[in-house]
Amino acid sequence: MxxxxxxxxxxxxxxxxxxxxxxxxxxxxxxxxxxxxxxxxxxxxxxxxxxxxxxxxxxxxxxxxxxxNWPVVRNFTIGSMPLAIIGSIIFVSIDTTILVRILGVMMLLFVVYTRLPIGRNFTMKLWAFTPLGATTGFGSAFLGIPGPFAAV
Known part of the structure; x- marks a missing residue:
């Protein structure tokens, strides 16, 4: 059951x-x-x-x-691919207890972040999508949930 x-x-x-x-x-x-x-x-x-x-x-x-917007996709991918590989390497080597704690903290930070008026109504330069992609790629491979941080 x-x-x-x-x-x-x-x-x-x-x-x-x-x-x-x-x-x-x-x-x-x-x-x-x-x-x-x-x-x-x-x-x-x-x-x-x-x-x-x-x-x-x-x-x-x-x-x-x-x-x-394919230029944005290109810049985002340039940043995300190498850091996703690094994030996945760290994911497979880190202790599960530590991983669970980091995941919990990140989910709590997401809740706080969505409630704050940080980053509302701004535009990004094309080059800025490369570090955003790097951060998102690493977080996605390591924790699986950074999408909201990039989107919000």
């Missing part, structure tokens, strides 16, 4: 989380990650979430490819 409840929880969290992500453009991982950690553990949950977010993002890019 417990296994059935866990499967149902994952399905509901994924449906709710990725519906939010589809509408808002972000947030699906923040909803789904706690349930995935509860069911699978932190070591398995982050890669599962990362793959699902990759598929979700790729499908949205394909659907909206005419509206994509």
């Amino acid at each position: 417990e296994e059935f409840i866990q499967i149902a929880a994952v399905i509901v969290a994924a449906a709710v989380g990725f519906t939010i992500a589809g509408v808002a453009g972000f947030g699906g991982g923040v909803v789904a990650l706690p349930v995935l950690v509860w069911v699978f553990g932190v070591r398995e949950a982050i890669p599962i979430l990362t793959i699902s977010q990759l598929i979700s993002t790729a499908s949205r890019v394909w659907l909206h490819r005419d509206a994509v």
Whole structure:
């Protein structure tokens, strides 16, 4: 019976989380990650979430490819790819207890960050997407949830 409840929880969290992500453009991982950690553990949950977010993002890019600002994508990717590799190397080598604590702190920081008027109504220069991509790539590979920080 417990296994059935866990499967149902994952399905509901994924449906709710990725519906939010589809509408808002972000947030699906923040909803789904706690349930995935509860069911699978932190070591398995982050890669599962990362793959699902990759598929979700790729499908949205394909659907909206005419509206994509490709120079921004290029600069973001230049920053994100190398740091994503470094983040994943650290992820596989760090102790699970430390990883869970860092993940908890980051999720709390996200809640605080979304409540503050930091960074509202500003525009970014094209070059700034490279360090943003680096930060997001590292955080995504390491924790699986930095998307909201980049989007907000």
